[in-house]
Amino acid sequence: MSFARLQNKWLLVIAANAIVFGGIACYWLGTSAPFGTPRVPSSFIPKFDTSKNCPTLESTSSVSSSTTTHPLGGPEVPDHYCDPYNEAGYFNATDMVYPDITYISLNPSCQPLARNISARITAREYIPDLVNKTMVFFGDSVDRYSVNHICSSTNSFQKETYQEDHNHLWTNKSRPAPNCFPRVCQMEYLNTTIVNYFMYGFDASNVWERQNDKFWEPVNWRDRVNLAFEGLKTLERDEPQVTFINAALWELARFDRVAKLAGVPDSLSFSEAELIEYRDSLTEMVGMIRKRLPRTRLVYRESHFPKKPSAGYNLIDVPRPLRYSGQKVRQLNQVAYHVIKDAGGDYWPIGELTHSFVPKQVLLDDVHPNREALRAMWVPGFLEYLMRTSLDYKIVPGFN
Numbered sequence: 310m311s312f313a314r315l316q317n318k319w320l321l322v323i324a325a326n327a328i329v330f331g332g333i334a335c336y337w338l339g340t341s342a343p344f345g346t347p348r349v350p351s352s353f354i355p356k357f358d359t360s361k362n363c364p365t366l367e368s369t370s371s372v373s374s375s376t377t378t379h380p381l382g383g384p385e386v387p388d389h390y391c392d393p394y395n396e397a398g399y400f401n402a403t404d405m406v407y408p409d410i411t412y413i414s415l416n417p418s419c420q421p422l423a424r425n426i427s428a429r430i431t432a433r434e435y436i437p438d439l440v441n442k443t444m445v446f447f448g449d450s451v452d453r454y455s456v457n458h459i460c461s462s463t464n465s466f467q468k469e470t471y472q473e474d475h476n477h478l479w480t481n482k483s484r485p486a487p488n489c490f491p492r493v494c495q496m497e498y499l500n501t502t503i504v505n506y507f508m509y510g511f512d513a514s515n516v517w518e519r520q521n522d523k524f525w526e527p528v529n530w531r532d533r534v535n536l537a538f539e540g541l542k543t544l545e546r547d548e549p550q551v552t553f554i555n556a557a558l559w560e561l562a563r564f565d566r567v568a569k570l571a572g573v574p575d576s577l578s579f580s581e582a583e584l585i586e587y588r589d590s591l592t593e594m595v596g597m598i599r600k601r602l603p604r605t606r607l608v609y610r611e612s613h614f615p616k617k618p619s620a621g622y623n624l625i626d627v628p629r630p631l632r633y634s635g636q637k638v639r640q641l642n643q644v645a646y647h648v649i650k651d652a653g654g655d656y657w658p659i660g661e662l663t664h665s666f667v668p669k670q671v672l673l674d675d676v677h678p679n680r681e682a683l684r685a686m687w688v689p690g691f692l693e694y695l696m697r698t699s700l701d702y703k704i705v706p707g708f709n
Contacts, residue, residue: 391419394657406670408684422696423689430463430496438696439499443549446505449558453492456505458683460494468493472536475543489525491540502546506537510559511590516566538601550698552598552605557612557641560587565632575629578636584644591648606698607654609645614638616668620675659690
């Protein structure tokens with residue numbers, strides 16, 4: 310082969326490579342960031358507190374700008390879109406769950422605000438993002454444990470009250486307040502109040518009627534929601550900035566009990582009819598809360614996974630082997646995700662984020678988070694949403 314022909318072939322190869330690499334360069338320079346691209350706003354997207362940027366890995370302090378620019382370029386992102394728990398991320402645990410582990414988002418411009426939050430409140434640090442705020446829970450004993458821990462770990466004031474009136478304190482020293490009674494946590498120096506309202510799942514047929522001596526009325530879930538609203542009024546505060554909801558643990562138990570009483574064989578999964586029932590009840594509950602609290606930010610606390618499918622939960626009846634199967638937990642979580650998103654709310658994926666840990670590292674018993682997990686995972690997550698939220702949530706048009 311002559312030198313001239315060889316030279317021409319090399320020139321063709323060089324030209325082809327130039328075209329390929331030039332095209333790639335044009336593509337990357339002409340597009341926005343490959344991750345973290347903002348969603349297109351719609352008329353019902355809630356407007357949260359935009360007085361600060363999402364913190365970076367180097368800082369958790371707030372700044373005055375109302376927007377943040379993605380580190381890889383692209384349009385500015387409104388601050389209320391920053392939710393570190395809905396970015397790709399992880400808890401930075403090594404061999405065990407320690408109280409000082411934190412959640413790390415892989416988006417460097419969207420890191421948690423609530424790092425080391427219990428110690429900061431205990432030290433009476435002034436935290437503007439928590440001042441004059443209220444957060445409520447419609448949930449179960451996991452939320453009660455969380456409220457208790459928030460108060461005890463921060464040396465805040467806690468009171469146990471009757472269900473319909475937070476000024477009516479439980480004062481019986483011979484026995485503790487019933488588990489279904491509200492716990493009210495008050496961080497007085499910040500004027501921050503947190504309260505939980507207990508639900509027996511979506512029981513509307515008194516499925517626990519044989520155990521009525523163990524449960525305080527009302528048992529019907531709609532009556533309990535309305536009773537919570539009556540109690541909430543006695544706090545004499547504005548609408549809560551954030552309302553967390555969850556009903557899955559008791560629904561797992563209720564569905565199993567109903568099926569057992571009806572002679573339906575134990576199953577790894579829920580049936581279509583059961584999932585539709587759960588979806589419809591959760592949708593109705595969200596609508597009731599939205600109607601009474603139109604400006605609150607609704608967040609669904611994803612259900613975590615009990616230690617074992619037949620976990621005991623002090624419900625007196627004996628659970629069948631598959632009552633709390635992982636498949637059933639995921640089915641209810643998936644339904645809840647779509648319900649809360651359709652309502653313009655948010656979804657905190659704490660269940661999946663903690664599922665890979667050894668159960669004894671994160672659970673106190675079969676179902677409740679232990680102190681280390683509460684301090685490092687649950688409590689910072691709850692307060693993260695409260696810190697990022699102001700009271701200007703918009704109702705989804707047409708949502709009932």
